[in-house]
Amino acid sequence: MTGKTHLIGGIIACQAADIFLFQNEGQIGYYAAGLIGALIPDICHTHSKIGRRLPVLSKIVSTLFGHRTFTHSLLFLLLINLLFLYFFPEQEGLRLGFLIGMISHYILDALTVRGIRLLYPATFRFRLARFRTGGVIESILLGVLVLTICFLYIGFQ
Ligand SMILES: [Zn+2]
Secondary structure, three states: OOOHHHHHHHHHHHHHHHHHHHOOOOOOOHHHHHHHHHHHHHHHHOHHHHHHHHHHHHHHHHHOOOOOOOOHHHHHHHHHHHHHHHHHHOOOHHHHHHHHHHHHHHHHHHHHHOEEEEOOOOOOOOOOOOOOOHHHHHHHHHHHHHHHHHHHHHHOO
């Protein structure tokens, strides 16, 4: 999926979790972390939104792991969780927002033809559908996601 879809997906995932799991306690930092978490898995792609902003790191990750492998896996999710717990133990909101954003990224990429290597280093590719990145279906999905954000905002404020 494109960066735009991942950003919208990250917002809606954080919004839904905030409403249904956290009783609307999400602060601005929670949502900001969710947006970054929604983009960070694509650090493995040098032309992605996050890859263009961190070109050296993106090139290193891309060279070491390739696209949609380690950074789209449960292993990476666990590693990020442990890093947050170790370095920012008091920042529960940031950690949860970041992880929720990452999970939304995984789900959206699992809808594409390429899928993700969720169980990396195993080579199995996890897919929920076979949509083409940047295709018509993604545009429709993006519209549905935006409408869902509006619905959640109006319906649960
Ligand atoms: Zn991705």
